[in-house]
Amino acid sequence: MAERRIIQATGMRPLVRPGRVTLGATILALLAFAAVFAPLLAPHNPIDQDLMVSFLPPFWSDGADPAYPLGTDSLGRDVLSRLLYGARIALTVAVIAAFLAGLLGTVLGLLAGYFGGWVDALISRIVDIWLSFPPVLLSIVLVAVIGSGLHSVIIAIVVIDWTRFCRVVRAEVMVQRNQDYVAAAVTIGLGRWRTIVSEILPNVAPLLIVLFSLEMGIAIIVEAILSFVGLSVPSDFPTWGGLIQEGRLYVNQSPWLMVFPMVCIILSVLGLNALGDGLRHRLDPVMRR
Amino acid sequence: MIGRQVALRLLLAFPTLFGVALIVFILLRVVPGDPIAMMAGVTATPEEIERLRGLYGLDRPLLEQFWAYLGQLVQGDFGVSITRRLPVTELIFERLPATIELSLFAMALAVGLGIALAVAATYWRGRAAERMTDGFSAFGLAVPDFLWGLIFILILGVLIPVLPISGRVDPSLSFSSATGLYLIESFFRGQFDVFVSTLSRIVLPALSLALPLAAIIARVLKSSLAEVMQQDYILLARVKGFGRFRIVMRDALRNALVPTVALTAVQFTFLVGGTVLVERIFSFPGLGNMAIEAVVNRDLPLIQGVVITFALIFIALNMLIDLTYGLLNPRLRHG
Numbered sequence: 001m002a003e004r005r006i007i008q009a010t011g012m013r014p015l016v017r018p019g020r021v022t023l024g025a026t027i028l029a030l031l032a033f034a035a036v037f038a039p040l041l042a043p044h045n046p047i048d049q050d051l052m053v054s055f056l057p058p059f060w061s062d063g064a065d066p067a068y069p070l071g072t073d074s075l076g077r078d079v080l081s082r083l084l085y086g087a088r089i090a091l092t093v094a095v096i097a098a099f100l101a102g103l104l105g106t107v108l109g110l111l112a113g114y115f116g117g118w119v120d121a122l123i124s125r126i127v128d129i130w131l132s133f134p135p136v137l138l139s140i141v142l143v144a145v146i147g148s149g150l151h152s153v154i155i156a157i158v159v160i161d162w163t164r165f166c167r168v169v170r171a172e173v174m175v176q177r178n179q180d181y182v183a184a185a186v187t188i189g190l191g192r193w194r195t196i197v198s199e200i201l202p203n204v205a206p207l208l209i210v211l212f213s214l215e216m217g218i219a220i221i222v223e224a225i226l227s228f229v230g231l232s233v234p235s236d237f238p239t240w241g242g243l244i245q246e247g248r249l250y251v252n253q254s255p256w257l258m259v260f261p262m263v264c265i266i267l268s269v270l271g272l273n274a275l276g277d278g279l280r281h282r283l284d285p286v287m288r289r
Numbered sequence: 290m291i292g293r294q295v296a297l298r299l300l301l302a303f304p305t306l307f308g309v310a311l312i313v314f315i316l317l318r319v320v321p322g323d324p325i326a327m328m329a330g331v332t333a334t335p336e337e338i339e340r341l342r343g344l345y346g347l348d349r350p351l352l353e354q355f356w357a358y359l360g361q362l363v364q365g366d367f368g369v370s371i372t373r374r375l376p377v378t379e380l381i382f383e384r385l386p387a388t389i390e391l392s393l394f395a396m397a398l399a400v401g402l403g404i405a406l407a408v409a410a411t412y413w414r415g416r417a418a419e420r421m422t423d424g425f426s427a428f429g430l431a432v433p434d435f436l437w438g439l440i441f442i443l444i445l446g447v448l449i450p451v452l453p454i455s456g457r458v459d460p461s462l463s464f465s466s467a468t469g470l471y472l473i474e475s476f477f478r479g480q481f482d483v484f485v486s487t488l489s490r491i492v493l494p495a496l497s498l499a500l501p502l503a504a505i506i507a508r509v510l511k512s513s514l515a516e517v518m519q520q521d522y523i524l525l526a527r528v529k530g531f532g533r534f535r536i537v538m539r540d541a542l543r544n545a546l547v548p549t550v551a552l553t554a555v556q557f558t559f560l561v562g563g564t565v566l567v568e569r570i571f572s573f574p575g576l577g578n579m580a581i582e583a584v585v586n587r588d589l590p591l592i593q594g595v596v597i598t599f600a601l602i603f604i605a606l607n608m609l610i611d612l613t614y615g616l617l618n619p620r621l622r623h624g
Contacts, residue, residue: 129308131607132600134562137580141592144584145316221433225566228435229581244439251447258443262436270431 021282024213024275031268034084035091042081043067046238050076055254073243073257074250082238083264089239090268093150093223097157098215102208104158105165110204112166113173114196123166130163139222143231153232157219164218165211172207176200206283210276217272224265240265298608309600310362314355317593367594372586377594381576385598386469387457388568388575391498392561394472394491398499399560400553403506404542410507411514412537422507429504434563437497438570445493452489455572459486494571498563502556509552513545520544554610558603 034041054076059069070079112123139156146152176182185195226232227241240261247257342348361368367377410422446454458464458471464483468474472491475483517523518541526536565577572578576595583591
């Protein structure tokens, strides 16, 4: 049962009609391709400066240099190469942060949902407290406190976004707990932990894949926000948010500097949202019409 | 009956408030090895740091510090801002109205736009207009509020400069506000130049905040409208010969609105949270802009004050939402 759902979720079964899942998976694949092969795809070193060629326009404009397809920034660095390396950072943060947030949230959600009682009361109260903070402000303060850098960004996302997983998993486990298969597992003498890990968890897994996909999109946005505020990674590192922030300074001379990284973020998030939504529709029999 | 519910909710808010205070304390005073060194900067001498440490009571045991800190919070005393040298509470009250005005204006835009989109999609069901609104919803959700802000700055501020993109009111206009709510106050006092100036500066940040919420509202309302349109009484209205527009607007919309109202209330807190960055982008002098300034300047008392103020707003909003649910849904009323 669970296996079949996962096969559907990962899109390994022939698709009935190309839709959001295909669109999302394609964009995600492109993003992964750009991130993995950035050193091969990038025409230049992303931090090499050449003041002789600063503010070159993209290839379709007059005065463009074919060696710099998407133009150059204020220091003559190649925009295309910076975007490709930016995809690396975005994807790294997205995968690691979404995975860790998912892990923490799922464990707490399973505990709260399965045991109920004071365990649930305690975890739910913590979630309530967490939801009392504006997430953007909390992440900015958190990174300011623990110091900037990629690992801080990941920690901030995990610390703030585990509640998304926790709430959904808790609610789902509460439904699953009353199913016959759980009673059967208890009857044949499975312990509590065995029941949670090998019986309930697989039935929650499809939901987790959906949440993971959506969380990756959120992580990309948060990373961009922190870079934008100047708290992510040192400015030598080309992050999409950092590129937007730099581009903003020269928006009158060369608006493209800001447009390209924005397009990258929007396309990535659009793709991940489409994937998550598409999977949700496909996995939920009620929504699958 | 309702009085008891309110009392219960208030009582339940206390552990949350305590938790919030504890988290802020840990975050700002325990985690960073030395908040004083962080505040004093690299040029401070050891004596200066020692003096500051005594001043803020950081040389005492942690538990004692926490107790003193709670005492201050209960009195609404957030200390004095390091960079501005003014009481934090004063600074917060000065900025709060701007953020409230922006949030409410954005909310109104989101609701109006969301309903219009859902109604249009239902009215032109199965035609190009429906696909267009669906596309807009997907796009509205994928683009976070701060990117909308940058898009607007790029298009309407730089490429076709039609609207001002920073501040709250034209600096050359003198306007001393009693409430801090410029838009409403200038309108009722008949100072229309101030009103227009304020309006032209609030539209873009408000729209940036409103678009993602409008997309969510449009999506949920559209699906409840689709459900309602299947009901028998809609068929009856059709048989009676009422026009399609009247049916969608009067019969369907009224019954489809309840889930949307509930959802909008919950999403409103996210919109308020989004003001932090959007205000920064548009140099809008609200609470969020001051929060980022405080973080950049490492102004610890100010950071603490702003974070706790936002948390209080969120807790109050969540409480209001819970109470409204209780009133809207009679089954929960006796729970």
